[in-house]
Amino acid sequence: MLSKIRKKYGRYWQLYVFLILPVIYFAIFQYWPMFGLQIAFKKFTITKGIWGSPWVGLKYFRKFFTAYQFRNVLTNTLTLSFYSLLASFPFPILFALILNTVEHQRSKKLVQTITYMPHFISVVVLVGIMMQIFHPMIGLYGHVMKNLTGTMPGDLFAKPEAFPHLYVWSGVWQNFGYNSIIYIAALTSVPAELHEAAQVDGASRFQRVVHVDFPALLPTVTIMLILRMGHIMSIGFEKTYLMQNSLNLSRSEIISTFVYKIGLGSGASNDYSYSTAIGMFNSVVNLLLITSVNWISRRVSENSLW
Amino acid sequence: MxxxxxxxxxxxxxxxxxxxxxxxxxxxxxxxxxxxxxxxxxxxxxxxxxxxxxxTGKVVLWPVEPSVLGYQTVFENRNVWVGYRNTVLYTVLGTFINVSMTLICAYPLARKKLPHKGFFTFLISFTMLFNGGMIPTYLVMRDLKLLNSLWAMVLPGAIGVSQMIVARTFIINTLPEELLEATQIDGCNDFQFFFRFVLPLSKAVIAVIAMQYAIVHWNSYFNAFIYLSDSKKYPLQIFLREILVMSNIDTSDIADPETAIAMQGLADLLKYSLIVVATAPILCVYPFIQKYFVKGIMMGSLKG
Known part of the structure; x- marks a missing residue:
């Protein structure tokens, strides 16, 4: 028995030594918080701790579903996600298709370097740039509108209906270049013979884009779409919170910012249990989404994440 | 014809x-x-x-009435220096921890015959799909007494799952089992193999993941925002948020303002200069390291 174990593991004990620290890391920083999720079903107080607090069942989930903010928060989260997906998904693909037709290598390189650049700007600075440029008094937007209409425009950050557009299109501006890298890479692996054959048949460059390049991109497009669909509910906290103010709150309050406000952002009235319940609702929906999208995609096509 | x-x-x-x-x-x-x-x-x-x-909106394309007053004001601001110093510290230490942890995690998982490899891979990949969320993670940090400490900035997220997968795929592709077997005959154990062969031969992938981690540290504000309360420990991004987004400018740091209007103008100028000061290091270095990011994406897109 013992010799069997030795035979199986003896040669590999050093590999397990390598894994000790990583496993500790995942246990502490990833799995321990998952055990903490039980406070979503408990009335958590600091003095009693996670294990000592009394169970309350689904109370906090019910509280969220019946809260007056519920509909608004959920609608905002979904609108922002779907709008983001619709606007930001096609751009990198089209950009890659067009860029791929450029034969002058140095201009191609230059365009790539410039368009990838905004990706490396931090969210804080991005929102700072937007606030400066769209400032109604001193910003570029303010000056242009004043010259066109003669009056100072309203503050875009104070208009709830402008929030989704600002959020989504600044995202497109920041990431369309960088997100095209994966498609550009896929396009460079299109065999030259396909293009030559199409040319012999008299296809124009545009026809080759439509009938040679685009079909070659489809597998990559599918995978990227699965990934994006799976994350439809996990729209980021950071940028939304930075762009948020009391005036645009009716359109900018999303689940993650709501979780923060209930749990950490309201001082003495922080409600850990309620906040955890809302966050957990979001995570569970996400998990269900990505597994089902993956399952469907594996059924329909050969593309899947696992 | x-x-x-x-x-x-x-x-x-x-x-x-x-x-x-x-x-x-x-x-x-x-x-x-x-x-x-x-x-x-x-x-x-x-x-x-x-x-x-x-x-007054005279700037269209090129600087008008050129001056470096904005930059003077930025560099006279104590918080900017504190933030810069902390950010550099968090980025260097954090990236070092990230890269070391990622490699010691990736190497065993790259070995074909490791017993229970599937279990470990699942344990790690699952964290990409599900996590405890904001409050439970916060409570863990509090129980560990990590709140408001340097470690709160460098330990969470020590291993990025996608970077780990990139490193693992790279090791599988560049270090064949035959090389390991040959060295084992010469009496080389796994530790020696890791330091003598894996590390030197993985320079390319180390560069790629180090760049990715460093950018994340440099640009992140979420962890600092949630876990830090002592402004002496704030990274640059937190000060940037205060100045750029919340327009909280510490007026005591602005050099002799003559009138309130001049100060307001200066405050706006300061924001532009601050954006440049905070972003320039990355945008200047980036064209030289661009290829690493492109490489990283291509490595990540290979099915491992």
Whole structure:
């Protein structure tokens, strides 16, 4: 028995030594918080701790579903996600298709370097740039509108209906270049013979884009779409919170910012249990989404994440 | 020959079609490039203009009434220096921890015959799909007494799952089992193999993941925002948020403001300069390291 174990593991004990620290890391920083999720079903107080607090069942989930903010928060989260997906998904693909037709290598390189650049700007600075440029008094937007209409425009950050557009299109501006890298890479692996054959048949460059390049991109497009669909509910906290103010709150309050406000952002009235319940609702929906999208995609096509 | 005549005729007709196509695509590309570039140039030009020119909207493309007053104000601001120092510290230490942890995690998982490899891989990949969320993670940090400490900035997220997978795939592809077996015959154990062969041969992937981690540390504000309360420990991004987004400018740090209006103008100028100061290090280095990011994405897209 013992010799069997030795035979199986003896040669590999050093590999397990390598894994000790990583496993500790995942246990502490990833799995321990998952055990903490039980406070979503408990009335958590600091003095009693996670294990000592009394169970309350689904109370906090019910509280969220019946809260007056519920509909608004959920609608905002979904609108922002779907709008983001619709606007930001096609751009990198089209950009890659067009860029791929450029034969002058140095201009191609230059365009790539410039368009990838905004990706490396931090969210804080991005929102700072937007606030400066769209400032109604001193910003570029303010000056242009004043010259066109003669009056100072309203503050875009104070208009709830402008929030989704600002959020989504600044995202497109920041990431369309960088997100095209994966498609550009896929396009460079299109065999030259396909293009030559199409040319012999008299296809124009545009026809080759439509009938040679685009079909070659489809597998990559599918995978990227699965990934994006799976994350439809996990729209980021950071940028939304930075762009948020009391005036645009009716359109900018999303689940993650709501979780923060209930749990950490309201001082003495922080409600850990309620906040955890809302966050957990979001995570569970996400998990269900990505597994089902993956399952469907594996059924329909050969593309899947696992 | 009629054949060549035909194809030449075809080529002429094609090139007429194509000329329009190329013209249109160059116009689109040029337009997109300008859309990306113009706001950046505008910010840069504003930062080098006078406060008056900025607030009256005289800046269109190039600096107007050139001055470096904005930069003087930025560098006289104590918080900017504190933030810079902390950010550099968190980035260097954090990236070192990230890369070390990622490699010691990736190497065993790259070994074909490791018993229970599937279990470990699942344990790690699952964290990509599900996590405890904001409050439970916060409570763990509190129980560990990590709140408001340097470790809160460098330990969470020590191993990025996607980076780990990239490193693992790279090790599988560049270090064949035969090399390991050959060295084992010579009496080399796994530790020696890791330091003598895996590390030196993985330089390319180490560069790629180190760049990715470093950018994340440099740009992140979420962990600092949630876990830090002592402003002496704040990274640059937190101060940037206060100044750029919340417009909290510590007026005691602004050099002798003559009037309230001048101060307001200066405050706006300061924001432009601050954006440049905070972003310049990355955007200046980035063209030289661009290839690592491109490589990283391509490595990540390979199915491992």
């Amino acid at each position: 009629t054949n060549t005549g035909l194809s030449r005729k075809n080529r002429v007709r094609r090139s007429a079609d194509d000329r329009i196509f190329y013209a249109v695509s160059y116009v689109i590309l040029g337009f997109l490039t300008l859309i990306v570039l113009y706001p950046l140039i505008y910010i840069l030009s504003c930062s080098f203009s006078s406060a008056n020119a900025v607030s």
